[in-house]
Amino acid sequence: MPELPEVETVRRGLDARLVGRRIDRVEVGRERVVRRTSRDELIAGLTGTTVTAAGRRGKYLLLPLDSGDEMMIHLRMSGQVLLVPAGAERLPHTHVVMHLDDGNEAWFVDPRTFGEVVVFDPERVGEVLPEVARLGVDPIAERFELREFRRILRSTRRALKPLLLDQHVIAGIGNIYADEILHRARLRPDRPANSLDARASRRLHDAIGSVLREAIAAGGSTLSDAQYVDLMGDGGSYQDDHRVYGRAGERCLTCGRGWIRRTVSGGRSTHFCPVCQR
DNA sequence: AACTGTCCCTGCAAGC
DNA sequence: TGCTTGCAGGGACAGT
Helix, strand or coil: CCCHHHHHHHHHHHHHHCCCCEEEEEEECCHHHHCCCCHHHHHHHHCCCEECCCEEECCEEEEEECCCCEEEEECCCCCEEEEEECCCCCCCCEEEEEEECCCEEEEEECCCCCCEEEEECHHHHHHHCHHHHCCCECCCCCCCCHHHHHHHHHCCCCEHHHHHHCCCCECCCCHHHHHHHHHHCCCCCCCEHHHCCHHHHHHHHHHHHHHHHHHHHCCCCCCCCCCCCCCCCCCCCHHHHCCCCCCCCCECCCCCCCECEEEEECCEEEEECCCCCC
16 A cells, blocks of 8 residues: 555656646546545646646645645545546546646546545645645655654653554654564564654654665555555565565564464554564 | 544345 | 455544
């Protein structure tokens, strides 16, 4: 599922292939993916504009336009942004088509339609996209200080896993990478945040950076459902490096002694090694 | 503050 | 074979 590394991989593709392109014409199929505003607002906001940059905060793609507006794309569970030659046969669930001035089309494809595309005035981000305005620090795109992270950890007794998943605290970590990060940091997902000493806090801070960077270098994770692919339709390879996610019942690859356990809380699965994560 | 459960949606896999 | 059921999960939200 698209988390920070997958969204960053898409962002890099957009930076290389969409920035500088003019959007000549826009088609919107299912109105659900533009529910934040409307079909007419998206078409009016995009048509005739040129994409001037490709940014990202957490899992949100933010693309400034030469009109002064910005386009936001969120992939949620199953969204894809694809760049294809004009006239290519549409995939099922192709909900937004942007016809570009270079003979390509940019598609937003999303079977589950949890994802969305929005054009908004950045000065009104708090009204249109309040959750974007309240995002926490992006550990890759922004300065992610150990001191500040330690302050956050000390401030709450929440368990580490839900804390890592809270986009208002740190932006971009989802279920897969939260499990992989906690495994690398050798910390149990249910450890209260304020129980970490300085060394454990540093391990967690390091693991956030190293796991996310390695996953970006691998082009993200593409699971067996192939739900995530990059702009050109290629999958990532970081799924081969998962040490706990999707490995319930297997022997721990790290310590060789524990068996990977899977628990469910808040309707989401958690994977960890009860031996080497404490 | 912090927890749980529900909803949105589709595709796929397991079970009968 | 063909049905039903469950599961996957990002994020908002309601309820406790």
